[in-house]
Amino acid sequence: MVCPHCSYSEIITLKQRTTLGYERFRCRCCGRRFNERTGTPSDRVQQKRQVACAKSTQAAKQAITLYEDFSYLYRCVLAELNVFDRYGNLRDRQQAEEGIKVCLALIEQLKRNAITEAVNKVRRTLPDLFHYLDVAKKVVDEFKALPLPEECLKAYFIAWQWGKAVRKAKKSDRKNTAQ
């Protein structure tokens, strides 16, 4: 047995074996440690596998992070599209526009071409996108003219929005989180 690093022949056998049960040694010359399989073809195959495994683990982690970031921001965009806030107040058109612009800018920072293209499409629709809030304001004003307590109206608006979200949710798991 010679050291695979410096080819020196004086080596010390270490007490502890590798996790796979191979004998471990230390070189008296260069001081480096190695085992029975260091530098052998099977060792190189395993090293390649470990590198490939580490690379795909990292890629998977990055993909998960991207998905989580996007999914969070997408939910923020959906929230900006709501007609009413969670207390049943009609949302302000200008605020909704500002809010969605912030979301889109953050989504753009994910730096994915396909996503950025979609962001730009949404941006082009922005001037008209929130027109429905103006329409909703007229309807809400009509409701407010009715002799009904404001709390009832607000509860009705929240229920209406929730019902709309449930109808829109195509997958059953989204029905549970509809807002």
Ligand SMILES: [Zn+2]
């Ligand atoms: Zn050595």
